[in-house]
Amino acid sequence: MELRDVRRLNGTTITPYRILGATPGTHLGLPSPTTTLVIDLGTGLVLSTRESEPRTFRVSVGGMHLAPVTVHHDGTQVGVFLSLSPGAVRALFGVRPGDVCAQNFELADMAPRLARRLYDELGAVAPDRRGDVCARVIDERLGAAGTPPADPDAQRAWQLLGAARGRLTVSRLVELSGWSARKLTALFTAEYGVGPKQAARLFRFDHARRRLDAGEPIAEIATACGYSDQAHLTREFTAFTGLPPRSLLTARANEFAGAAAP
Structure with missing residues (x-):
């Protein structure tokens, strides 16, 4: 789902995912010119980088990065993945994309109410409704951060x-x-x-x-x-x-x- 109809979010996508019964292993989160937001509705999103040991996240923000992030999984991955344009980062979080570049952190550390809403509301609906519910929550969040526009x-x-x-x-x-x-x-x-x-x-x-x-x-x-x-x-x-x-x-x-x- 691409959010062309949501204000200021052109180029932002929402992808619900549900993977069950796979062989435990790893998945590469590849570099891209976007910031990622992942709402994990399973047992937690376990991430590591070349410089850091594995860490578990519930609602994670991953800044634009130039090296892969490794996702460790037990064969099950359930949640919603958002690929955020630079404008979406400003509109949703009130920071520049550069302020979160090359970082992975809990959204709750920056926007606790938004993190709680995303986790609770997406977890309360059927898998086929998660994309629409996520889009609604994101739309309602726009402008709340009040950040000035980019240079x-x-x-x-x-x-x-x-x-x-x-x-x-x-x-x-x-x-x-x-x-x-x-x-x-x-x-x-x-x-x-x-x-x-x-x-x-x-x-x-x-x-x-x-x-x-x-x-x-x-x-x-x-x-x-x-x-x-x-x-x-x-x-x-x-x-x-x-x-x-x-x-x-x-x-x-x-x-x-x-x-x-x-």
Whole structure:
């Protein structure tokens, strides 16, 4: 479900999930140019990173990150996953995306009432109603945080990078902004927590990863997404996920092996 009809939330998606009977294992939360919000309705969402030990969350916020997050599961995963655009982060939480970049924390630490409503109201309805109930709760929350809008130059640079799927140079962004490279980079990094060059790499990786998931040949993806060659694409996938493209596909295919059909 994409929230095109909810104010200020274009580009934000809600995905209820219910996985039962899988072989216990792990699932990779891959880097993307979004912030994630996960309402776990099972026994808790267990996350770890390259720098941190496993920790259990109930309603978790995961800031935009440049490295994978590992989800540890016992064969059951039940809840609702939201992919939040930068505008949604400001509208819902009253902070900049950069303020939560590369972090995983309980929503209750920042917005306890919203965390409680999401957990209680989603847990009280049938699985097929959770997406609609989540959208209603989110819509009612909009504007409560009262945060000012993003810097317009940083926001415009982000939008241009997104529209180009990362195939836009920093020098071109600087030219379009009218600022110096140093000034634009400072504005951009303060808002998003990463610089324009890192964001461009992240947009490009996200686009390439989606095409890989769709079954396109790796060499064709490299050309279409602006990598210099297949080896360049492979280096970027390894940097962002720890795995080259084919190994990533294999790992993702086996993450919930044996799960019951929905």
